[in-house]
Amino acid sequence: MAGAEVILQTRAIKGFKDILPDEVHIWQRIETVARGIFRCFGFSEIRVPVLERTSLFVRSIGEETDIVEKEMYTFTDRNGDSLTMRPEGTAPVLRAYVEHALHLKSKVARLYTIGPMFRHERPQKGRLRQFHQMSAEVLGAADPFTDAEVMAAAHTILAELGAEASLEINSLGCPDCRPAYNRLLVDYLRSRTEKLCSDCRRRLDKNPLRVLDCKNETCRAEVEESPAVTAHLCAPCAEHFAAVKENLASLGVPFRENRFMVRGLDYYRRTTFELVTDRLGAQSAVGAGGRYDGLVESLGGPKNTPGIGFAIGMERLVLLMAEKERGLPPGTDLFIAALGDEARGHAFRLMHALRLKETACLMDTSGGGLKSQMKQAGKTRAGHTLIIGDDELASGLAILRDMETGDQKHIPVTEDIETTAAHIAAELERGE
């Protein structure tokens, strides 16, 4: 194999995927729909870099998390700085919020962003190393209406795209009440360590909450009787959670409380939620989020800035979208079938004039028979085909065929390309 290593590997690297022309329209649809909904919910787009200082993620996501410990694409750049390809979107957006003092622009900032994230995990169904998320953050609003609003936004995006997922919510408490609950849970779990799986015994020390959503059946059974977070919230957290549920219900957004749901990033407080489905193989969440009051401050932002947000995994969303929701790639407006050298030159100029008039236009400049060109017109899913040969050029009348109905009509063509193009554009316009 020594020689083979020299050969260029024309293959994308593991976990990185091309989105090909035949499927890119699905992504465009998702983005268009999402942008529209974000706008209605009052969000503005923000675009942030893919690369950040490693410390940003370590501080926000948490040193002990799997993401930081073993999944980040981290490297030292030419200056010796440690940089990381963003594994999630919240930290960079909050960094930008703090850096540009966006809190001074308005009381509440509502931001969304769409783009690639990177985590070095073993790829499987619904899990890639470069994946895409659309995420939204609301900074500066602590009230329980905001929680409901944010969840409603996520829910609306999925619903609008025909992706079925159910909303599950939970509250993880705050620094005032979580430590006490944590001790309670650990005590409970320690009393039955022998019954837990090996993974959960490890979790017991590292992140006891994790035991709550273990997939192992015996662990599940043990955990069934465990003390619930939501039963041990402090008064303000309990009140907040109750109000969130009330507000969600008042909007008619269906949800289910799931006291076993936990989050993998350390910064979450109080409200957390997931949009889950059983149609994604081993992955169940298409979207997830929660409140992270305190995170802005810990990144050097103004004190007591509350925050809440969510992210939707776009390739998981694509997987969930029903066939009928995906649509077809757009066809061209007009295919020009030219026969004969003179007609070809004429058609070429005509095509360009039409393109400048915002008509999507294609022809086969390499020529070929009419039948072959008609086939291509069909394949490009052209709305119309203009047939123009040397005969038509001589008579001054070309044929415009409606590819749907098969109707054909004559269109005057002259040396005046502009006028001819205008004729055709008008004719196509009429058909719509």
Next chain:
RNA sequence: GUGAGCGUGGCUCAGUUGGUUAGAGCACCGGGUUGUGGCCCCGGAGGUCGUGGGUUCGAGUCCCAUCGCUCACCCCA
């Protein structure tokens, strides 16, 4: 990081107990009379059977190694 399954033309796959020039469907190209697509019919092009080694008179079919893909664990969107 761990485990399992799979690797045959662009795609989806078939290839009997190892035996002559490796097949199909879809896609692609051409044709079915003079200049008209989507259906149908005919024809064509396209594969060192992931790679390397081994067993054998002979391997896509057996063995080993290696690379890759997929799914699951884990983790998470």
